[in-house]
Amino acid sequence: MKKETRLVDAGRRKEWTGKVVNPPVYHASTVIFDTLADMKNAIRHREKNHLYYGRRGTPTQFAFQDALCELEGGAGCALYPSGLAAISGAILSFVESGDHILMVDGAYEPTRSFCDTVLKRMGVETTYYDPLIGAEIRKLLRPNTRVVFVESPCSLTMEVQDVPAIAKAAHDHGAIVMMDNTWGTPLYFKPFEHGVDISIQAATKYIVGHSDVMLGTATATPEHWDQLREMSFQMGYCAAPDDVYLALRGLRTLGLRLKQHQENALILARWLEEREEVDHVRHPALPGCPGHDIWKRDFTGSCGLFSFFLKQGSEKALAAFLDGMQHFKMGFSWGGYESLILPVQNIARIRTATPAPTSGPLIRLHVGIEHPDDLIADLEQGFKRLRAN
Known part of the structure; x- marks a missing residue:
């Protein structure tokens, strides 16, 4: 089936839906068994989508x-109450004290914080690496390197x-490859076809798509599914049925x-490239973005999230630029139908393996589904305020 058809059909087996279009929402803690034999059977098959x-x-x-x-591949999918829980739960499922992990230097900031606090307390060492390192990552692998974590494209x-x-370098060494695939989604990047062992998504973002649910997923290959599933269960991870229904x-x-x-997003990114206030635009689908050729090779599309760097901007000027926005709302997260804008004035504080790309403020945009003319007009007025201050 084509992907458009898969999106309609996936997860709609009759055993889940009965005779209705959508799977009902089951609110349940306790599951009742009619006989001892039924209970023993459920225990034996609790890992195979049996009610237990x-x-x-x-x-x-x-x-x-x-x-x-069905959409992403893999042998099984674990659910978590947020994207960060999926990241931390997946990593914790495969590391122990004395292990070492390699984490991309441009990772989602809460991922970095998890490595620098929780993993450090556990005795797991993290080394951050250049996002563009490619096969040269083999030089950073150690005998105790257990996980190599990628996020492509990087968060900011x-x-x-x-x-x-x-992935090839990691597998040759015996390490597991985990990927935050939230930007690419199951539609625009196929992680298991590119060597990933565990694909993680903040379903909070594009899968839910309406900025009203927190949800994370981790999908694993057959070799790693049993361990991911059982360790996540032992750590108590689960997701609320109403949230899962909204994700479906x-x-x-x-x-x-x-x-x-x-x-x-492409309309706005190309418009921003022509602005005199802008140092440069970071959109993977544009030739100037680091790794653009890899994006062309491995991805089948792009989404609404990208960044640009201002040439300069004082605190006063940046506030003037942001505070008067009508359509671009300031807020964290992304992936909903609405447009968002997020300033990052000191990118250097969250980079240790590689230098900050420029000294000017970084502006991350999530471009929603409003008409692009209105979004351009909003940014145009913002640049006027920026120049005036």
Whole structure:
């Protein structure tokens, strides 16, 4: 099936839906067994989408897990209450005291904080590496390197990583490759076809698509699924049925929304390239973005998230630029239908392996599905305020 059809059909097996279109929302903790034999059978098959206990899942969660595996690949999908929980839960499932991990220097800032605090307390050492290192990552691998973590493109600075080259070096060494695939989504990047062992997504973002749910997923290859599933269960991770239902509903329009996000973002990114106030634009689909050739090779599309650097901007000027926005709202996260703007004035504080790309303020945009003319007009007025201050 084509991806558009898969988005409609995935996770809609009759055993989950019955005779209705969408899987019902099951609110459950306790599951009742009619006989001792039924209970023993459920215990034996608790890892195979059998009703056993609410934290193990119900048909609502099973349907979403099925859908993610069908869309992204992998042997199984674990659910978490947020994207960060999926990242931390996946890493914790495969490391122990004395291990070493390699983390991309441009990672999502909370991922970095998790490595620098929780993992450090556990006795797990983290080394940050240049996002553009490619196959040369082999020089950083140690005998105790357990996990190599990639995020492509990077969270703020948008470098596109050579995931296949990194994965080959890691696998030759016996390390596991985990990827934050939230930007690419299951539609625009196929992690398992590029050597990834565990693909992680903040379903909070494009899968849900409406800025009203916190949800994370981690999908694993057959070799790593059993350990991911059991360790996540032992740590108590699960996802609320109402949130999962909204994620299932979001999947159905993911393709349509992404097309509009992609189109609008490219219009704005090209417009920003011509602005005298802008030092440069970081959009993976534009030739000037680090790793653009890799993006062309490995990705089948782009989304609404990208960044640009201002040439300069005092605190007063930056406030004037941001405070008067009508359509671009200031806020964290991204992936919803609405446009967002986020300033980062000191990118150097969250880079240790590589220098900050420029000294000017970084502005991250998430371009929503509003009309691009209105979004351009909003930014135009912002630049006027910036210049005046």
